[in-house]
Amino acid sequence: MSRVSVIGDADFNTGFRLVGICDTIEVKDESKLPETVESVLGQEGIVIIKYDFYKNLPVPLRVRVDESLEPTFVKVGGEGGVEELRDKIRKAIGVDLWK
Numbered sequence: 001m002s003r004v005s006v007i008g009d010a011d012f013n014t015g016f017r018l019v020g021i022c023d024t025i026e027v028k029d030e031s032k033l034p035e036t037v038e039s040v041l042g043q044e045g046i047v048i049i050k051y052d053f054y055k056n057l058p059v060p061l062r063v064r065v066d067e068s069l070e071p072t073f074v075k076v077g078g079e080g081g082v083e084e085l086r087d088k089i090r091k092a093i094g095v096d097l098w099k
Helices: 010-018 030-040 051-055 059-067 081-093
Strands: 004-008 024-026 046-050 072-076
Touching: 004 010, 004 030, 010 024, 030 059, 046 051, 051 059, 051 072
Parallel strands: 004 024, 004 046, 046 072
Antiparallel strands: none
């Protein structure tokens, strides 16, 4: 089974813990955010990141996050939504599940 991790603030992470995702990383100091994202780039699975945190990443790191297939990053709580998730799934498995 793939690992699912969540990067967000306390309120964001609580919802994911309530549905059984235990691997949550709380970011209290946004200056530590790039370091936190770097720490999960080598893992397998899915990383759910709060959209506000994603948009505050340095541009080179944002590009790495966008191009990463392992782990696959899913941005939640802002712009992007379903279309972004659709594109990520298509890139990860090579099939558009919406067609």
